[in-house]
Amino acid sequence: MKLVTAKEMREIEQTAIDDYGIPSLILMEHAGKSLALKCMDLMKQKECRQTVWIFVGKGNNGGDGLVAARHLINQQRQVRVVLLSDPWDFKGDVQSNYHMLEQLRPEVIQNRDEVHIADLKNEIHDQDLIIDSIYGTGFQGIAMGLDGEVIRLIQSHPGMVISADLPSGMEADSGQVKGPCVCADYTLTFGLPKLGLYQDPDHAHSGQIEVIDIGLPIDLIDLPSIKVELLELKKITNDFPVRKRRSHKGSYGHVFVVGGSKGMTGAVSLACQAALVTGSGLVTAGVPASLHDVMEVKLTEAMTKALPEIQPGDFSQAASERILDFARRASSIVIGPGMGTNRSVKELLNEILPQVSIPKVIDADGLNAVAEILLDRPDFIRKMPGDLVLTPHPGEFSRLTGLSLEEIQADRIELALRFAAEWQCVLVLKGAYTVIASPEGKAAINTTGNAGMATGGSGDVLSGIIASLLGQGLEAEAAARLGVCLHGLVGDIAAEELGMEGVLAGSLIKNLPKAFKFFRE
Numbered sequence: 001m002k003l004v005t006a007k008e009m010r011e012i013e014q015t016a017i018d019d020y021g022i023p024s025l026i027l028m029e030h031a032g033k034s035l036a037l038k039c040m041d042l043m044k045q046k047e048c049r050q051t052v053w054i055f056v057g058k059g060n061n062g063g064d065g066l067v068a069a070r071h072l073i074n075q076q077r078q079v080r081v082v083l084l085s086d087p088w089d090f091k092g093d094v095q096s097n098y099h100m101l102e103q104l105r106p107e108v109i110q111n112r113d114e115v116h117i118a119d120l121k122n123e124i125h126d127q128d129l130i131i132d133s134i135y136g137t138g139f140q141g142i143a144m145g146l147d148g149e150v151i152r153l154i155q156s157h158p159g160m161v162i163s164a165d166l167p168s169g170m171e172a173d174s175g176q177v178k179g180p181c182v183c184a185d186y187t188l189t190f191g192l193p194k195l196g197l198y199q200d201p202d203h204a205h206s207g208q209i210e211v212i213d214i215g216l217p218i219d220l221i222d223l224p225s226i227k228v229e230l231l232e233l234k235k236i237t238n239d240f241p242v243r244k245r246r247s248h249k250g251s252y253g254h255v256f257v258v259g260g261s262k263g264m265t266g267a268v269s270l271a272c273q274a275a276l277v278t279g280s281g282l283v284t285a286g287v288p289a290s291l292h293d294v295m296e297v298k299l300t301e302a303m304t305k306a307l308p309e310i311q312p313g314d315f316s317q318a319a320s321e322r323i324l325d326f327a328r329r330a331s332s333i334v335i336g337p338g339m340g341t342n343r344s345v346k347e348l349l350n351e352i353l354p355q356v357s358i359p360k361v362i363d364a365d366g367l368n369a370v371a372e373i374l375l376d377r378p379d380f381i382r383k384m385p386g387d388l389v390l391t392p393h394p395g396e397f398s399r400l401t402g403l404s405l406e407e408i409q410a411d412r413i414e415l416a417l418r419f420a421a422e423w424q425c426v427l428v429l430k431g432a433y434t435v436i437a438s439p440e441g442k443a444a445i446n447t448t449g450n451a452g453m454a455t456g457g458s459g460d461v462l463s464g465i466i467a468s469l470l471g472q473g474l475e476a477e478a479a480a481r482l483g484v485c486l487h488g489l490v491g492d493i494a495a496e497e498l499g500m501e502g503v504l505a506g507s508l509i510k511n512l513p514k515a516f517k518f519f520r521e
Contacts (some may be wrong), residue, residue: 031070058094084150166187192216199208253473254281256326256327261339265338284303335366337364349370350373394430438477
């Protein structure tokens with residue numbers, strides 16, 4: 001499913017009106033009716049017949065609320081409509097819907113100033129349901145004056161809140177909240193989901209997001225020109241590698257994991273185990289020589305390779321020749337898990353990365369070394385041959401780009417797209433709603449996963465999963481998309497079984513077979 005900016009949504013709706021002859025009044029009718037149906041469903045679940053309060057702004061979002069009011073009244077529900085502007089400020093379809101609603105003689109409160117806010121707060125305190133239809137996709141900046149006070153009122157309301165299209169106070173494209181913003185339990189977003197909803201960590205303002213069909217033509221809601229989409233399980237299932245009856249261990253790739261340092265052998269171990277359980281036929285861990293015996297104990301199914309070290313537990317630049325030689329026989333490589341920050345790591349990667357042509361996943365300390373190399377060689381990433389997947393969390397992305405964490409979190413999708421296009425790599429920007437951006441200017445937003453995955457080693461598991469898929473023949477973008485979605489799904493399975501506090505990196509690997517079974521079924 002595509003994700004759209006406010007501008008893209010306006011253009012789609014205008015095309016539906018101009019070229020397909022669908023009246024805008026009909027689109028508003030579908031949106032408002034869906035709000036009413038959601039309200040009725042929740043009232044049925046709660047077995048209540050209390051008043052539904054609908055807060056109405058003067059724009060099209062307010063029109064959606066007016067339609068909802070009409071349908072709720074027709075279903076014999078008690079409704080109170082709170083207007084945040086004078087009715088004569090309504091225009092077009094909003095005005096038409098207000099006139100239709102008037103015929104039903106609804107209970108309307110015209111809240112003209114902040115003086116009445118305290119009275120309003122007392123009146124709605126014990127009510128179960130509120131519809132927020134104050135602001136839509138056109139909102140920018142900070143809600144001021146009466147609108148801001150009403151939004152604060154809704155924000156503090158203990159009952160259920162449903163937002164129309166977007167929580168009022170949120171910017172549609174960035175998801176930024178610069179002032180008061182409704183904290184919705186449900187956001188019913190119309191036609192297509194808006195980008196900002198998926199830059200709202202933990203659904204802090206948007207709650208549960210439901211996408212509502214308002215009757216837009218199918219070819220308009222799947223336009224190739226829209227560059228961002230949500231990952232959908234049914235689509236990425238087609239990317240799963242097929243295991244044939246007549247095959248052998250060499251048929252499913254050989255993953256080479258290079259990493260580890262003193263006290264950090266677990267990172268390599270987790271990446272190797274994840275690659276094995278994701279289906280790789282062979283996996284080899286390349287570690288500093290003094291850690292080799294430890295790795296042989298940790299890894300039963302994977303092979304190990306001792307590499308030259310500058311001191312116990314730290315890679316030497318002299319390891320480059322042996323890494324390059326082994327990489328020629330491997331199908332994919334992971335570089336970075338637990339590798340350490342010794343200066344020799346930077347020197348080693350500076351030498352080998354421009355020469356490794358097999359598909360690469362660079363993670364963790366590998367990314368930190370690349371960030372240092374970029375200071376001297378600004379085109380370093382672009383010079384790497386073959387498929388390349390970078391998997392930074394926001395802190396690592398900050399080091400790669402020089403941007404602050406605040407700048408990154410405020411515009412994750414656009415920054416990921418720019419980076420992937422500029423450096424011709426697939427970027428996996430981790431976090432709530434992980435972004436997978438491709439060199440071709442496309443991005444996907446992942447919706448699987450949970451806060452329980454914020455634990456050491458989780459990223460190492462992801463790098464092993466993606467490398468395994470690369471080694472089995474998937475292209476970089478497909479491997480990253482499938483890997484991220486699969487990684488989040490195993491996190492959800494683990495959290496359901498153990499509770500979020502009990503999710504460990506090892507439990508992600510343990511649940512990979514269940515995730516594969518889920519996909520295939």
